[in-house]
Amino acid sequence: MDTAFNCTQCGKCCHNLHIPLSVREAHEWLSRGHKIKILTEAIPWVKGYSSTDEVLMRKESMTFEGVSGELSIRVMVTLVGYFSDGCPNLDLNQNCTIYESRPLTCRIYPFEMNPKIILDPNNKLCPSEAWQLVKSNQKPSNQLFLIDLQTKNNINKIYADSIQDVRLKELLCISLEIKACSLSNNGYLFHHVDQLKLLEIINKITSNPNASIKDTEKSIDWMIYSLSTKTLEDLNALGSHASYPEPELVDKMLKKTREFISLIP
């Protein structure tokens, strides 16, 4: 027997969230007057290392090369639309006003991007009626939940966009002088930037994605922030520039991912 999911259209997944967006979607989001934050994470990486592990290969393809002191890293940049309370695209009847052009992340919820992550209804906002446990004694897994072809295609499209956007995101960091990040799986560092400037820069880099990066600009020396003393000791031992964030940055470090409706793995 199987397990099925049926959206009840309760609208819970349209409230108080951070939604990962492609550069194109971020442009649309900003153009509608909504807000974007930029999230940066460092993944320590042996320079030249090429993995055959599917997840690592994916991470490599969605990140750009960087350094933090003597430590080689790959940098993951995620643009996130955010809002507290209801999404700005909801109308008074709690219907999505951009339904036909809503972001891909909105289209895949509550399914997981990463096939290795087991779908757990307890970690999702959907009410119990949405989960039709046909075989109640079976532990849920992605395999048990029927993912329709359209959702699968949307997941693949998110990966494809993430790979295609790597260069644009590197240009974005350089243009905005973003040089700090969190350590992957160790909290999140958000950058709040001037929204009009961000829109202007996205316009500029998307109209000329092949713009060359000067050698001097190319070598950003990333500062890695962490709230964990042990992590900082480990990073510093590896020669990385790593530090506890300045007081004004602490509230930009998030430890939990609950408010994400989906995160690119």
Ligand code: SF4
């Ligand atoms: S864009 Fe639409 S589907 Fe996505 S969170 Fe907003 S209201 Fe919900």
Ligand code: SF4
């Ligand atoms: S929270 Fe789940 S059931 Fe409710 S609208 Fe979102 S996807 Fe549908």
